[in-house]
Amino acid sequence: MQAVENFAPRVLAWFDEFGRKNLPWQQEKTPYRVWISEIMLQQTQVTTVIPYYHKFMASFPTVEALAAAEQDEVLAHWSGLGYYARARNMHKAAKMLVDELDSEFPQSVEGVCELPGIGRSTASAILSISRGVQAAILDGNVKRVLARFHAVPTWPGEKKTENAMWALAEHYMPAQRCGDYTQAMMDLGATLCTRSKPQCLICPLEKDCLGRRTEDPTQFPIRKPKKAAKPERSIQLLVLVNEDNQVFMEKRPQSGIWGGLWSLPELASEESVVLHVEQRFQTHIHNIAPLSAFRHTFSHYHLDIEPSQVRIGSIDAVFEAGKYQWFSLHEAFDLGLPAPVRTILTDLENTSC
DNA sequence: AACCCGGGGAG
């Protein structure tokens, strides 16, 4: 691939005139604030992140505050953002920073990569933006800009292609103003060199863009090979309500889907609610009310959820502390909940029984 | 290299 001159200066000049510079994490660009923003922005769009970022910073303004927090509290702030391992890793990294690194963010990309949840691209973004370190990023935006600019004919998910794009990213990275360049490339990709309807006419790279010379620039980057149709699964989720109007919640294991979040008892679709509840809770059922079923779609499968509300009598059984707990509806909303569970409880509250 | 992990916005 043939590189061109003046790549970075053109991008920087565009950024100076048209780029966004008022996003929340672009103010007071400390390593901590930039770090949190980069984690939240992984696979997540800017408009989604903004309210989460404000709340998170209000509750955990420093790395010390984050390290001192309970995991439940951190996950509660993440509830609805998805990819919850991001929050667990971030919390762990905060503890490492405070306990082992004297709250001092590492100075090198390799050092930052030692922290859980931070890879090469995120590490370079944090260090270049917050400290001006000369380091290249290769996120979705940069991949798209470079793939179009060079009309890269192969899929970036392929190792060879990715390596070539890293080389390009490093080649174009400027010695001066690398932090601004990092933000400029992300902004260019997010606002101008977009997946669909790119605004080539006002792009600073238009003159030399090989993708632009093709019939359809949006064919780059080459799409990921299509995978098989998503499988479908169906489950029942139980909203167990006791005589004090409390709801029974279970804490999910740290690994796997919805790791560390509080969820509702889950039954196979064909399983009997009556038998299950009577066996597990050793109590009688006052009444069962089916709630409206709905579909929740993940990256790789559809989950059809059949919720029902089950009012039960008094409970004698003792449960392992910390893994199971009764909560009032009000308390439950402050927990880290998977999005569909939050939906069910919200509907329940609105139809207020 | 392939898969896992969420949720939402855009078309």
Add this chain to the structure above:
DNA sequence: CTCCCAGGGTT
């Protein structure tokens, strides 16, 4: 509905 987003971790 499909595709993808300021990716990283695990196998």
